[in-house]
Amino acid sequence: MSTIKNQMQTELKSKIILNKARNHAFEYIDQIDNMDVFPSDENLQRLDHFDEVLRDNGCAADELLDTLHTYGSPATVAQTGGRYYGFVNGNVIPASLGVKWLTDIWDQVGGLYVSSPINSKLESVCERWLKNILRLPESTVAGFVSGTSMANLSALAAARFQILKNLGWDINKKGLNGAPKIRVIAHEQVHASIKRTLIILGFGSDNVEKVPADNQGRVVVGALPKLDKSCLVLLQAGNVNTGAFDNFDAVCDLANKANAWVHIDGAFGLWAAATESMSHLTKGMEKASSWAVDGHKTLNTPYDSGIVLCKHPDALVSAIHATGDYLIHSEQKDPYLYGPEMSKRCRAIELWAVMKYLGKNGIDKMITGFNERAKQLAKGLKKIGFTIHNEVVFNQVLISYKEDTATNNILDYVQQSGRMWCGGTIWNNRSAIRLSICSWMTDENDIIETINIFEKAVVSLTKKTTV
Numbered sequence: 001m002s003t004i005k006n007q008m009q010t011e012l013k014s015k016i017i018l019n020k021a022r023n024h025a026f027e028y029i030d031q032i033d034n035m036d037v038f039p040s041d042e043n044l045q046r047l048d049h050f051d052e053v054l055r056d057n058g059c060a061a062d063e064l065l066d067t068l069h070t071y072g073s074p075a076t077v078a079q080t081g082g083r084y085y086g087f088v089n090g091n092v093i094p095a096s097l098g099v100k101w102l103t104d105i106w107d108q109v110g111g112l113y114v115s116s117p118i119n120s121k122l123e124s125v126c127e128r129w130l131k132n133i134l135r136l137p138e139s140t141v142a143g144f145v146s147g148t149s150m151a152n153l154s155a156l157a158a159a160r161f162q163i164l165k166n167l168g169w170d171i172n173k174k175g176l177n178g179a180p181k182i183r184v185i186a187h188e189q190v191h192a193s194i195k196r197t198l199i200i201l202g203f204g205s206d207n208v209e210k211v212p213a214d215n216q217g218r219v220v221v222g223a224l225p226k227l228d229k230s231c232l233v234l235l236q237a238g239n240v241n242t243g244a245f246d247n248f249d250a251v252c253d254l255a256n257k258a259n260a261w262v263h264i265d266g267a268f269g270l271w272a273a274a275t276e277s278m279s280h281l282t283k284g285m286e287k288a289s290s291w292a293v294d295g296h297k298t299l300n301t302p303y304d305s306g307i308v309l310c311k312h313p314d315a316l317v318s319a320i321h322a323t324g325d326y327l328i329h330s331e332q333k334d335p336y337l338y339g340p341e342m343s344k345r346c347r348a349i350e351l352w353a354v355m356k357y358l359g360k361n362g363i364d365k366m367i368t369g370f371n372e373r374a375k376q377l378a379k380g381l382k383k384i385g386f387t388i389h390n391e392v393v394f395n396q397v398l399i400s401y402k403e404d405t406a407t408n409n410i411l412d413y414v415q416q417s418g419r420m421w422c423g424g425t426i427w428n429n430r431s432a433i434r435l436s437i438c439s440w441m442t443d444e445n446d447i448i449e450t451i452n453i454f455e456k457a458v459v460s461l462t463k464k465t466t467v
């Protein structure tokens, strides 16, 4: 008899391990409001505890969980509280967290219908629902990937396949050597993930035809070069600094006349299309060929949730073509055909949970709330002397305080405060601070407290200069 099997079976059946994990998790939930939003230096130092050599013999599972909770939990970034404004991180909606726990127990492999019929079913449901709330064309298909980085990669691979096909070149057979040139059109403000994708796919950063952007980071439509069928045009729904949206309507009309491919990176911003008050920002986006969006940012699904949407299913499926005699195709959706992974988590189930839990109205209300909080924050900060660089059209607020040194000192102060966290950036050659409202937890009181912290930071500044 294998003793390790007996041991694990006991751990599983007695629920001792899962109970332990649950107790630690519950304690974490109860502590979240009192935790430092970014871990203290002391708690970061304690991470050195993990610097041990791998021992010959293992340890008890509950001991390991205790260690992780003792040293790991206090060193987490408390982004599930109400005052984390870094990057565009989002939170996790409890209903989807519950679903994640259950599906973790299932341990399904989401790649094929035959490896997880429930995942295949819910991917199809999510695809239908997404097309509906984002108002996308009927032919659109969805691939459920790890994030917008993979969604961008998948969409641009589809674009590359289709553009070359239109130019008489089969990339799957002939590869890139000697292929006709694809013209990549993008403005200076494209996201780092797009730049990385262009490098991975072999377009090369020097080959991008750069279009000027305006003071909000939107493409200047009049400055676009003449488009033709070799063009891949990259647009953005939600600039990471300002939250601004490109003019999809005008650019897509120009591109479609030329038979060019338009891709929209809408990692967090595409969800504006699901709201009543902000859908004007995405006007005309349905005229693009492909879109990338996250579940894990604005929609607050658990992490590891991105979606590639493509109007040309053949292009997407062909571009990430996979074959193998052992792959059993089904009449139902085989998820691996629509994204680059084979074995994958059943992440669409968590997305399904959020959409089902909130419904169309709940999604609209949550996202509109982010915009309301962002406006409240901008207004309060302006009152105490901050410059607001952006029109707060979505959930981002971009600020500075007088000259760069003051802005940097204020950023240091708020980051060290433990009561909130946000990051810095450079905007128009100036130091700036960016705040992203994208957590269901953040309410009006969090914003009031956040403004208070900034006010204290300003006071500390005057103290500094008078000393």
Ligand SMILES: *Cc1c(COP(=O)(O)O)cnc(C)c1O
Binding pocket: 088, 146, 147, 148, 149, 150, 191, 193, 194, 236, 238, 239, 240, 265, 266, 267, 268, 294, 306
């Ligand atoms: C976050 C982000 C990405 C990358 O998405 P991941 O989900 O982190 O891979 C791409 N584009 C924009 C505009 C983003 O905000």
